[in-house]
Amino acid sequence: MEPLSTMPGVALAGTLMTANLGIEELLRTLARRPAIRGLVVCGRDSPRFLAGQSLLALFRDGVDPERRSIVGAAGYLPLLRSVRLPEVERLRARVEVVDARGECDPLVLGDIVQKLLARVRAAPPPAPGGRTAEDGRAASGDGPSGRVPGFHRLRAGGRRVGLSRELDGFVVISLDRRARRVVLRHYGGDLTPRHEMTGVRAESMLLGLLSAGVITDPAHAGYLGGELTKAETALRLGLPYVQDVPLREPGRPGDAVLPVHEREEAPAVTDVSPGLPDLAEFLTAVVTGLGLEGGELDPDVPLGTQVSVESVRMIELAILLEEELGLDLPPDLDLRRCSPQELYEALTG
Template identity: 70%
Template sequence: MPPGDPGATGRIAVCSLSSRELLEPLSALPDVAIAGTLMTANLGIEQLVRTIAHRPSIRGLVVCGRDSPRFLAGQSLVALFREGLDAERRRIRGAAGYLPVLRTVALREVEQVRARVELVDARGECDPAVLRRVVAELSARTAAAPDRPGSPGWSGAAAGGEEGRRPVFRRLRPGGRRVGISRSLDGFVVIGLDRAAHRIVLRHYDNDLTPRHEMTGVRAESMLLGLLSAGVVAEPSHAGYLGGELAKAETALRLGLPYVQDLPLRAPGRAGRSATARRSEREDAPTMGDATPSPYSLPEFLSALVAGLGVEGVELDPEVPLGTQLLVDSTRLIELAIVLEEELGLDLPPDLNLRRASPLDLYGALTG
């Protein structure tokens, strides 16, 4: 459920569950401060609770629309307001949804929202006219009611006594070395599109070009699962590569984009721009405060280059062209181009010669 407009004056939040078509008519109502969908009984509810907790003017919540019969996020949300959260297990009492556990929202916030906000259970109702009346009635009722615990101006201590929890993740950097396809797959794979049949086509060949396997499909996930089930792919890094390529092929098929294996997707007619052109665009563009710093320091960038080239243990000289420092084959350079564009955010011109570029040249293009 999105945070909505911070300037909104409405007192009501609307959760339309999986009914996206209700968002536009209901969010336009003057009594509605925020409106959004809800798909999961865990992370989705956590976001909803945090959003409402940070909007103290909200006094009512209408839950409407179609609930997912598989995940039952709406049932779990209603159960949270009615029965609360088990403080020890962090599980919503009485919830029947899939994994109704709230681990990263504070008990204090949950109890404040439950105490301040009146929930109207209108699950299954998808008629905007009916829901307009429900919203108007709830708004009038909450406007006439005295402040409840947790509302603006209420200073009582909330139940739970727990400071806000926020998820703490260990930061990982993308990248790494993929095992060569000839070793992991005993051959190579060619992925293409049959647009007339609206299918992705995957063909597996031996190194001597002898045909081995063929698969067609429309969904990247099901195709990758088929390859894994048949034992065609066993090496995790190559499974990741094929999953990424199949996902690109599926996107290209659905959106009518050109697809070339091992090259990033581009909009039709869009060519890569030079680093000079990118710097010029950044210099000409209006700024809003300080520029966003690069997520990589130069040493981290050099480490990413080493991983992308598969030459771990080598120390790169930032000012010397890559082709002068290293002897790497064309396949590794293709993989490096993918890392630079898709993981590090560079927009490489199609005629760039990576062998002649120094690491400092590439880092300068990244940081501007």
């Protein structure tokens, strides 16, 4: 679509994949770009999804307000659940659609675009309010409830089962770069070798573990899915891979962090960049990572002084901070010697 997107008069160009979510996203884009008044449906239409045919049917016949289905669409599940019908009708009134399905020649498409551009420039702007569907149904509602379904927001987080608890045993993941394979070895809780698997795709490897009954704990499965994906990425891109350590560019040095007693006193944090947790959320994550259910931490006292936890808990805390909160821990950071406040400032400052 690159040649088409550079043509005069073309605001945007792309591939429409589906007759439901794809069309909904296109409609939202058109609603945000009121200057767009023409649309050319071109290229090969998927014989399975028929997104192009469904889009043309939408602008020709509209949406059934009860079923939220595109009238006359032959595509796979042509349902519009997350757009408001009055907005759809306004777009149908504003945008002229040209059926150029099957046409891929940039020269021919350029001529179609210029003719469409001339027509929309000569036409008067559409009247506000949109038009009604051909069968006379009003377009002022969004179905019986009058509301568009929305997502229920969930918080990322939770705890993986501690390494000291024996559930499925544990796995060791490595790369065989000569064979270009990800290698997974499964051990029992007593270190007895149990299973070995090699593969190149994280998804197929995880599905193999699940179908064989090797992994039964959902938290462990989630961890392995992320870790196998990381290993697959490292194998494909030639990056170093170490289990439970974030991917890094080859040879990238870690930022040095001075011991607590050698640091200058840092100013109080008054602003946190968007996307980073605030101090309260950070303290909650630290309490969770150390397994201190219901406990509290003094933000100014080193962690090693406040709590007595085994080294594996510190490892799990580091994993939680990096994977759940997206914070990058310097490799020489001593968690035991840092107070929560100092740790927070080192990671977010």
